Amino acid sequence: xxxxxxxxxxxxxxxxxxxxxxxxxxxxxxxxxxxxxxxxxxxxxxxxxxxxxxxxxxxxxxxxxxxxxxxxxxxxxxxxxxxxxxxxxxxxxxxxxxxxxxxxxxxxxxxxxxxxxxxxxxxxxxxxxxxxxxxxxxxxxxxxxxxxxxxxxxxxxxxxxxxxxxxxxxxxxxxxxxxxxxxxxxxxxxxxxxxxxxxxxxxxxxxxxxxxxxxxxxxx
Amino acid sequence: xxxxxxxxxxxxxxxxxxxxxxxxxxxxxxxxxxxxxxxxxxxxxxxxxxxxxxxxxxxxxxxxxxxxxxxxxxxxxxxxxxxxxxxxxxxxxxxxxxxxxxxxxxxxxxxxxxxxxxxxxxxxxxxxxxxxxxxxxxxxxxxxxxxxxxxxxxxxxxxxxxxxxxxxxxxxxxxxxxxxxxxxxxxxxxxxxxxxxxxxxxxxxxxxxxxxxxxxxxxx
Numbered sequence: 001x002x003x004x005x006x007x008x009x010x011x012x013x014x015x016x017x018x019x020x021x022x023x024x025x026x027x028x029x030x031x032x033x034x035x036x037x038x039x040x041x042x043x044x045x046x047x048x049x050x051x052x053x054x055x056x057x058x059x060x061x062x063x064x065x066x067x068x069x070x071x072x073x074x075x076x077x078x079x080x081x082x083x084x085x086x087x088x089x090x091x092x093x094x095x096x097x098x099x100x101x102x103x104x105x106x107x108x109x110x111x112x113x114x115x116x117x118x119x120x121x122x123x124x125x126x127x128x129x130x131x132x133x134x135x136x137x138x139x140x141x142x143x144x145x146x147x148x149x150x151x152x153x154x155x156x157x158x159x160x161x162x163x164x165x166x167x168x169x170x171x172x173x174x175x176x177x178x179x180x181x182x183x184x185x186x187x188x189x190x191x192x193x194x195x196x197x198x199x200x201x202x203x204x205x206x207x208x209x210x211x212x213x214x215x216x217x218x219x220x
Numbered sequence: 221x222x223x224x225x226x227x228x229x230x231x232x233x234x235x236x237x238x239x240x241x242x243x244x245x246x247x248x249x250x251x252x253x254x255x256x257x258x259x260x261x262x263x264x265x266x267x268x269x270x271x272x273x274x275x276x277x278x279x280x281x282x283x284x285x286x287x288x289x290x291x292x293x294x295x296x297x298x299x300x301x302x303x304x305x306x307x308x309x310x311x312x313x314x315x316x317x318x319x320x321x322x323x324x325x326x327x328x329x330x331x332x333x334x335x336x337x338x339x340x341x342x343x344x345x346x347x348x349x350x351x352x353x354x355x356x357x358x359x360x361x362x363x364x365x366x367x368x369x370x371x372x373x374x375x376x377x378x379x380x381x382x383x384x385x386x387x388x389x390x391x392x393x394x395x396x397x398x399x400x401x402x403x404x405x406x407x408x409x410x411x412x413x414x415x416x417x418x419x420x421x422x423x424x425x426x427x428x429x430x431x432x433x434x435x436x437x438x439x440x
Contacts (some may be wrong), residue, residue, distance in 0.1 A: 051373065052328060052369060063316065067320045067323035067324060067327065069323050089309060092283075092294065095293075096290060099293050100287045103287035107287065108272060
């Protein structure tokens with residue numbers, strides 16, 4: 001079976017979301033890099049994959065997809081096994097709790113953490129744009145309130161959806177990993193349950209491998 | 221079987237997202253109104269349902285959920301039938317395309333249309349806050365680019381995921397319905413395929429019923 005293809009630089013947060021799912025299920029994949037300088041992501045070939053001209057896009061034979069969270073679900077369904085059932089769609093209640101905390105990431109966690117990642121890491125490192133400290137301060141206040149809820153949630157369970165690792169956890173990898181490269185990483189020290197959860201995730205082969213790859217790509 | 225409960229005012233956009241799914245599958249449900257003035261959404265009872273103190277929340281026996289899109293998926297899975305299979309999870313490819321356009325709503329359509337709904341409808345009508353025309357103008361420019369893609373997408377298919385009605389379409393109901401109450405509703409006239417799609421949706425008993433209920437609640 002030909003490996004599936006992921007289009008986009010492997011170090012991009014939304015691409016990393018897909019790669020970590022592929023690693024979790026042990027799928028064979030190729031990353032097809034795109035030349036952003038040459039506007040390859042706005043080429044007709046890529047617009048046929050993603051009409052919004054963004055990354056990642058994904059190809060598995062005649063199945064062509066975009067939107068990282070949708071690609072992840074396809075991957076997790078296709079390669080589902082007894083060891084890797086990260087959506088739990090066979091159980092109505094488990095699947096619902098996975099969905100709830102997956103949506104919390106998208107609509108509550110991500111809007112709080114991503115401005116810090118952009119302002120303190122992506123903008124100064126790759127774009128030559130200085131950090132806007134006012135934006136960072138506001139986002140930190142928002143993030144603290146979110147982490148208060150996560151801290152309570154993780155007080156009596158190992159993972160967000162319960163005592164099983166799921167897509168809800170995986171989905172937090174890209175931006176939390178990038179946040180740890182900002183000067184605000186130590187914020188997590190004030191949330192011991194959240195910190196232990198994050199260390200539990202980073203101990204997984206999928207995330208430690210991708211984390212190392214991203215760190216190496218940034219240095220290069 | 222006791223009806224399921226939806227917590228939150230029925231006219232709220234995110235509550236309406238859940239109600240339209242319940243109507244589509246013909247489920248028996250009660251809406252439990254919450255007194256926002258009395259901060260009932262921040263009460264211990266409600267925080268036990270949704271630790272972020274927001275609406276909607278949902279209860280089906282011992283299953284208690286929040287996040288509107290997660291609740292919708294639970295409802296669509298639980299009451300799935302041959303006539304109402306809006307997630308298509310039995311087919312790997314169909315499910316993926318439904319997911320892609322569901323995520324497009326969340327991450328591309330919603331960020332473009334919702335500022336217009338807030339600035340031109342929710343703020344002036346319910347909060348006594350005047351419209352910020354600069355925010356509206358920027359959002360309109362963004363929305364036009366999104367609608368260009370939708371117009372092409374809907375050129376040769378009746379619904380976003382293909383020739384079948386799905387959750388990807390339903391998910392667009394609340395904010396598009398509210399947008400139609402703004403002075404910018406006529407924007408859709410420039411996108412005939414999108415307009416025909418929207419009329420197709422509004423002709424469904426679920427959406428015409430909820431639309432009428434919301435309109436009546438606003439007048440009251």
